[in-house]
Amino acid sequence: MTNYVRNHSLSNDEIQRYSRQLIISEFGVNAQERLKSSSALIIGCGGLGSPAALYLASCGLSRLGLVDHDNVDKSNLHRQIVHNETTVGRTKVDSARLTCSQINSSLQIDTYNLLLTHENIMDIVKQYDVILDCTDNVITRYLINDACVLCRKPLVSASVIRFEGQLTVWNYIEKNGPCYRCLYPQAPPAETVSTCSDVGILGPVCGTLGSLQALEAIKILTKVGDILSNRMLLVDGLSMSFRTIKLRNRQSTCAVCGTNPTIIDQPPPPPLGQCSNDQPCRRNLLNSNERMTADDLAKSTAASFIIDVRPEQELNIAHFENSFHLPMDRLLYNNNDEQLRNELRTNIEKHQQIVIVCRRGNDSQLAVKRLKELLPDIDNIDEKVKDLVGGFQAWHTDIDSTFPLY
Known part of the structure; x- marks a missing residue:
């Protein structure tokens, strides 16, 4: 019987398992042994x-x-x-x-x-x-x-x-x-x-x-x-x-890999207020008197004009009945949209309460600020216009669990 020579440490099971990798000319046994360790x-x-x-x-x-x-x-x-x-x-x-x-x-x-x-x-x-x-x-x-x-x-x-x-x-x-x-x-x-x-x-x-x-x-x-x-x-x-x-080469001025690094022993903590996980950050851009909770909205007896600032594809998932759709892009970047100004002015003056809603309660805060910039001359606009804290996610969690969560 002729003996065979094994020049590697791979077992028969490993050879069978990784056979398609082993027969690649650029890869082979040596590469597989490196993976093994x-x-x-x-x-x-x-x-x-x-x-x-x-x-x-x-x-x-x-x-x-x-x-x-x-x-x-x-x-x-x-x-x-x-x-x-x-x-x-x-x-x-x-x-x-x-x-x-x-x-x-x-x-x-x-x-x-x-x-x-x-x-x-x-x-x-x-x-x-x-x-x-x-x-x-x-x-x-x-x-x-x-x-x-x-x-x-x-x-x-x-x-x-x-x-x-x-x-x-x-x-x-x-x-x-x-x-x-x-x-x-x-x-x-x-x-x-x-x-x-x-x-x-x-x-x-x-x-x-x-x-x-x-x-x-x-x-x-x-x-x-x-x-x-x-x-x-x-x-x-x-x-x-x-x-x-x-990409540009390694930079000598880099704070961690440069010639004179300032980050030496361990990474620095994240900047104050920055999220260090994969969960969405909650912004706090408004004062408490400019915001309204889902519970407050559900119990409110005032006639509310609800402005939904989500994009259309999210609006098609679910939305409040009779809400006014105003995508953030149109609100933020159409400075000369006189038709929009007039429509907003009419509804803000007519209603006691204006509630801005979005998915999580972040964009709605920006929308409140923008509305006040566009229509600063409306009486009591600071008291009238509020955003919904937590947005539709808060409405799902606190008020109506049948409202789709996405």
């Missing part, structure tokens, strides 16, 4: 983290970390494919661990059911070879970026919104690649940044970008292929176009 951390088990987790769980990693502080909700299921109806209500990390372990029972899966902060992130990040930022929050991106630079970890980062997405690798030291702060030194105000929770997202866009994140992580761990560092991939699902743009 490697680890990855996914931060955010949502739309991006779901496909990334599925592919990393199935590729032959030694260890996979999952970070999320949220629970699975039915509204997640159209895009967060690592979860399903049977895990609604469970923590996302437990739900993702269950699915991933069913794909690969030999994989070590660590779960962190917590909100990342500047105090705990370093202890987690330093344990893994590559980090995937799958979050939906700008402030968290700075937190993850800073921790990765300080721990000298490559960061595979993606973001998605509506039909669009982008992908890059930050802090890839082998290419002297830039970090997130090299391009964006300071976090923008929270109210200027839209998230998929605000404007929506089509599920397959998440699937596309999350899968590409897993691909880049595998390339980094196996040292196979050209890493997407110093470049950014832009994806437009509506036109089905993919293009890559060049």
Whole structure:
């Protein structure tokens, strides 16, 4: 009988499981052995983290970390494919661990059911070879970026919104690649940044970008292929176009990876008033006397003129009967719309109470300010015009649970 020679540490089961990867000429046994001794951390088990987790769980990693502080909700299921109806209500990390372990029972899966902060992130990040930022929050991106630079970890980062997405690798030291702060030194105000929770997202866009994140992580761990560092991939699902743009190099003035960094031992806490999680921020732009709760509106005996400032696609989900539809874009950017001014003036003067409503009670506050700017000469406008605190979500929670929550 002729003996065979095995020049690797892969078992027969592993060879069978990963055979389609092993026969790729650019990949092969050596790359698979690197995966076998490697680890990855996914931060955010949502739309991006779901496909990334599925592919990393199935590729032959030694260890996979999952970070999320949220629970699975039915509204997640159209895009967060690592979860399903049977895990609604469970923590996302437990739900993702269950699915991933069913794909690969030999994989070590660590779960962190917590909100990342500047105090705990370093202890987690330093344990893994590559980090995937799958979050939906700008402030968290700075937190993850800073921790990765300080721990000298490559960061595979993606973001998605509506039909669009982008992908890059930050802090890839082998290419002297830039970090997130090299391009964006300071976090923008929270109210200027839209998230998929605000404007929506089509599920397959998440699937596309999350899968590409897993691909880049595998390339980094196996040292196979050209890493997407110093470049950014832009994806437009509506036109089905993919293009890559060049990013500027690492900046010597960067606060965390520059020549004289000011961020040294741990990431700084988020700016005061900024949200550091994926949940929508609640703005407080008005005084209490300019606002009205859902309970106040339900009990009010005054004749109310309700102005709905949501876009038309949200209006078609549900709306208050006999409300006046005034999209925010028309209100904010049509300074010369005399017909609108006259229509608003007539109704504001005629009614005792004007209530502005939106989805969550954020845009409605801007609308109150704008109305007062457009019609400053109306008597008692400051007392008449109010916004609904919490918007339609508060109406659903506090008054009418049959009102659709979206």
